[in-house]
Structures are given as C-alpha cells and as structure tokens.
Amino acid sequence: MGIEEKIRKFLEEKNEYLPDSIIKEIAQKIEENGLEKKMNKLVELAIEEYNESIVDPHEACGIVAAQSIGEPGTQMTMRTFHYAGVAEINVTLGLPRLIEIVDARSEPSTPMMNVYLEGMYKVNKEKAKEIANKIEITRLIDVADVEAEISNMRVAVIPDKKAMERKGIKISEVIEALNKVSKVEIKEEGDKIFVVPEEESYRELRRIHEEVKSIKIKGLDGVKRAIIRREGDEYVIYTEGSNFEKVFEIEGVDKTRTTTNDIHAIYRVLGVEAARNAIINEAYSTLQEQGLNVDIRHIMLVADIMTSDGTIRPIGRQGVSGEKGSVIARAAFEITVDHLLRASRRGEVDELKGVAENIIVGQPIRLGTGSVELAIDIKKMSEVKK
Template structure:
C-alpha cells in the first residue's frame, strides 16, 4: 500500500479526499466573493448579503431582474431591505437619460420616451423584446437591439428561489403515497399543486387503492384542475360578474336570525351582498363573534364577566327613575337583582351620577337622590331625560352580548360592533375575534385583513342562500375593491367612477354629467378598456382580440 501511494505521488495523482477538500475550498471562496459583492449594496450588511446567497441569488444581475416581491420574501431580508436593494440597483431618471444618450441609434427624444416608459438601464432594454421597443421608439428598435444584444431573463429568474420549499414531515404511509402520486404525475408530464395532492392523500391514505385506480383518479383530478384553470387573456371580469350576479337574482330580501343565535337579527341575502360591494361605512345590523382565551373560554362565570363588561348598560336598564315634582328631586331606585346580574355596585352608579352637570347627589341605603342646583321644572325634566340615557358600564356600540357554548368553549355573540375596543378587553382572543363591519377591520388591522373579510362575508352570504359561487370570482371582487390600499365601493363612487375612460364612466351611470365634465376638461379617451371598445364597435383587447397579426406585403408580392 505504501509503495502504491509513493508511485501515485510520483505520477502527480492526488488523493480523493484532497480533491474533495479543494472543491469545497473553491466553493467556499466563490461563496465569499458573491457575498462580498452583495455587501457592496449600500444599506445592507453582511447578514442580508448572506441571506440573499442562501436564497439562491448568485449575481447582481439576478437581483436586478428579480421582482421586488421575491427579494422581500427572502428569509431575513423583508420588504424594507428589498426596497433598499431595488433603489440602489435602479438608476435614477437623470442617470438613465445619460446612459441611454450613449446608445447608438437613438436621439434625445427617443431617450426621453424610454425613460418615460419605465426603462432605467441598458439591461432593461436587453431584456425587452424588439416588438416592445418598437411601440416606444419605432424603427430604431432593431438597431438598438443589435448594438446592445439580448438577455434571456427566464433562465436567470428560474435560478433564484426566494424561499426554499419547506420540508414535508409526515407519516411514512403518507410519504409513500405522496411519492407514488408524484411518480405517476411525472410519468404523464402533468402537474398538481401541493394543496390538491395533500387533499388526495388525506382522502385515500387509509384505503388500499390499486395503482390502476390511483392513476384513473389522478387523471380525473388533473382533468378537473386543468378545466378550472383560466385561459390566457380570458375576460375574467365579466365571468366573475356573471358568476356572482346570476345566482344573486335568486337571493331573498329579508333580515334573518343569526344561525344558532335566535336573539340576534342580522341582514343576509341580497341586501347584505349590496352592503359589501358598496363598501358601506356601517352595516345595517353590525355584530361580532368574540372568542375568548385561557380560563375565560371554559368557565361560564368568567365568560359572563366579559359579556357584562362589554355590553352597554344604561341607568334605565337597571333602575327605576322617579321624578318628585313636589320636592324638586329625582329618585333613582336600582333593581338589586339586575345590578347583581350585571356585576354593578351602588358606588358605580353614584360615581356616574356625579358626572351629571348642575346637580347634587344624596345617597340613601338602597336609593340615590339627584337634586338640581337650579330648582326649575325645565331643569328637572332635562336632568331626568339625561339620567335615563347615562351609561353605567360597557362599550359604546355593543347593545347586547349573548353567550353560547360551541365545540367545548364559550363564545360571545354581540349585537352591535366596536372592534378596536373589544380587542383591548382582557380575556378576548385577538387572533379569532371577528366582526361583520369591514371598515372597522380595515381601520384596525389594515387592508389585507379587510380584503379577507370581504371574501369571507360575501362567500358566507351566498352560501347561506344555498348558492355555490367559485371563491376565485369573489376574490377578484375583493382584490378590485382593495387594489389601491383602501376599501373602495364597486359603484360610481368608487371603482367604476374612477376609470380613466370617459365612455366607460358614462356607460355606467349619470351619463350626461360624465360627458359634460370630460368635455369641459378636454379629456381624451384612449379606448384601452373593454366597455369603451364595445361601445364604439372595435375589437376588445381580450381573448382572440388581443392577438395582432401583420402581413409582409413585400414577401407576398415576391411569392415567398
């Protein structure tokens, strides 16, 4: 063995371990170089540079081409640093103008057009197709592409995996079935998303299904999945409108009792759907589902204490208010059972009565006398009316709170809503408590939560009427309503009224007003949308209408 090693050494052969070590060193060296290159980006440190490397980025070019959302999803980077990276890598308008002015074949006018269209670097021009450039700079596009060349962005973008897929930890039986399903799908060249595969596994994992039957099942699922996919440039808007509008004609116009809580009325059916798409500031029957945490959700007395704390209690609800005209005073006689049930003491009532202006308070054992400082009948009547509506306990807006036991825990349903203040109450589970007031959710939790609320409320409203509408169509409505970061109605006060096309706005509602205002301002309709092109009799830029064909007359005349 020693002799063999000596001979190999003389021949210049290196041991396998040494080769592997050198390979590892080279990889480590390359890794350090890339991280060092990323660290040059102003505003990010070595840790962020390392995170970018671990996510699969291997050059500044890849970062330039990657959408900001993908960079933001990298673990340890986030939206803030993604913006810093993009700002650093994207030249300013002035820098772009200077860079483009050096390109052969385009003058100052075309340079400005490129910058105006959003191009900021030579790389942007290299990635763009010649056809795209022709729309901006005309016939000069061909010469520009020849001088700069092209970059295939698809290969670069495919390399960078912003968040590596999570490892699936599951029982061996499930893992074996998943492997079998993936093998069948790969052999037929088909694809199913992980969520669909998970559902198939959940349904059939405990059945001894033969391979032939499994293949037939997967063929059926793949067929259904492909049919559910949208064709490129399909008119999804009109399909979504049809999908929701057609069953909407069968909806009822009544206010129903809330499912499972007969004491609470809630608007359902068509009126509720109109409220949702109109983005009404206040629903006609606001309500909340308040989930509890810890001991509160399993102990009825503790749940009752929260219900008492949030339900608004006025003096008229717990006491008799008598006016003694002869002695010019008002006598408040609290109902002892009512105040015990509501967990209110005489001291609480007395404290609230002291807040009434221009009065003196005398407390007896079971009653409280309220005397006006100005002894007139008018003043006595004013104080009497004020006392009836004085709030002793509770949160504004919560008219009633009802406790129900569901799935082993106590849940509070409220008539009325005050989302922000309810979430601040101790014992309330902030992660599950909901309201049907979409604007309250928007103001407290933001636009993404409001979008989810629109989807949830609209879907539930349709389902309660026995109508099954594809959730994606409802999601499209919610996306349209919240696209600009606020909650906008669909009607003329929102989405429809804010269209850039004059003709589309006029076609929706108040036609004459829109046309007069547009004429006064000298607006020009570019005819880029659907409605306006249909009105003037032009093909729409959707489906087959989106394809543009051109004929080379020169070649036709030559007979080629």
C-alpha cells in the same frame, strides 16, 4: 437536504413552477404523514392541479366573475333573518347583505361581533359572563327605576338589586356614573339615590331626568346585547352591535379569532389585508347561507379590486366603476350628460382601451387576462439582426 429543498430541486429539474405557500404546505404534509418515498408523485399531482387552476390566457375573468356572482344573486332573498340558533339577534343576510359588502357601506345595517375567549374564560361560563357584562352596554335605566319628583325638584334613582347582581354592577359604580352629570348634587338616603339640580326649574329637572336615565355605567358603546353560546368545548359571545376597536382591550378576549361583520372596523384595526379577507369571507358565507355555490376565486377578484389601492372602495359610480379612465365608459355607466360635459370642458381624450367604449364605437374589443400589446421598433430590430 430538507423536504422543501428536495421539492424545489425536483421542480427545477422538471422546469415547473409552484407557489411558495403550496411548496411549504406539501413539505409539511409529507413530513407529518411520512410520505417521503411518494414525494415525486405527490409533487407531480400538485403541478397538474395547479396548472389546471390557472386562468387561461385572454380569459375575460372579470366578466366571468361578475356573471358568476350576479346570476345566483338574483335567487337571493330580501329578508332580514334571525341568526342561526340565536333568536334574540337579527342579522342582515341575503341580497341586502351582499349589496352592503360590494357598496363598501361605512357601517352594516345589523352590526355584530363573534367574540372568542381564551384561557379559563372560554371554559368557565361564569367567567364568560363577566366578559359579556363588560361588552354589553348597561345604562342606568337597565338596573334602576328613575323617577322625577316634581314636588321636591329632584330625580330619584331606585336601584334594582336583582338586575344589578345579574349585570355584575356595584352601587359604587352607579354613584360614580351619576357624578359625571354636570350641575347636580348626589345624595344617598337609604336604598335610594337622589340627584338634585343646582338650578330649581322644571326644564332643568326634565333635562337631568333624561340624562340620568341614559347614563352609561359599563360596557362598550354600540353593543346593545351580548349572548353566550357554547360551541364544542368552549363558550363564544355573540353581540348585537359592534365595537371592534375597544373589544380587544378587554382581558380574556382572543384577539386572533374575534371577528366582526363591520369591514371598515376591521380595516381600521387590522389593516387592508384583513379587510380583503373579511370581504371574501362575508360575501362567500352570505352566498353559502342561501345555498348558492359560487367559486371563491370570483369573490377574491372582487375583493382584490376593492382593496387594490390600500383602501376599501365600493363597486359603483362612487368607486371602482366611476374611476374608469374612459370618458365613454363612464358616460355609458351613469349620469351620461354630466360625464360628457365635464370631459369636454377638460379636453379629455379617450384611448378606447376598454370593453364598453369599443362596443359603443363599433370596434373589436381588447379583452382578457394576460393580453399585452407589443410595439416593435423595426429600425432597432434590423440593427440587432446586423
């Protein structure tokens, strides 16, 4: 009999319960450390700890979670910080970031990615630089001077060889990018490339000049900068801007560890469970960075509510709070008159099951985790007794 089976049998004898994940973890640790003789004692300790961690019946865990996150939130700063150790990247932290997370904003104000590498790319700086160049967007203006020659009615592109070498760009890639410009002819003369519009007009020349300057040569849309940092024995790329969908297509990127602070991008690429984990990690790390210790279970409850229907819903009148079944609770939250008028037109009935509506009408509130209502049919009960 394996250790896992022995633990399950022991729990059965004791008439106790532990979740599968905990049973598997205990079995693994016992096996790794050769603690078979102390198995019963370890399981008893695990049962004790697990039972202490469970929410008590009728505990108002929603209110406790709201207070436990909200109160430390009043001590958070409103500034945009520099990312630790990377002066070039700005990232929103503190209260503005926490508000972004719970509001489920479609895009963070300072999107960024932590791109982890695999194989030789994570230990070789030159190889890591190759990936950074593929991620960071490079426009023509970054590697060449672009001038409008009004007298000749053409746009001159003068490549900067040092910048091109630094970015790992060849002249053929520049010409390939220029060929995408419509209604022009491309001519090479020595070190210069000329873009000649088909229509000779100042207006057309100005349009082409602006288009040529901003033309993309390589990189991912949305990623303004990619910075390589050494962490332990590997290189990691930090980006200003995010393109989570496309970064996985680049060879050498570790798909199992690469993350972004864009929760909606995680939801689109990896699904709702990953998005839930991202909400927990982002909110928890935002509070931790400010030196605020909040029990992670409060944040887990918020993340569960936000993702309970398989999508990401904000906490607010456009999301969770606005979806309350009670007319009075919705009216108490915001835009009171509109809610009452809409409800009266529809002929809605308020069941008075929540907290806010019962307080408003002066009734005792029904509150707490695990509280249930039982309706007993007396006639059927008497039949059973007979």
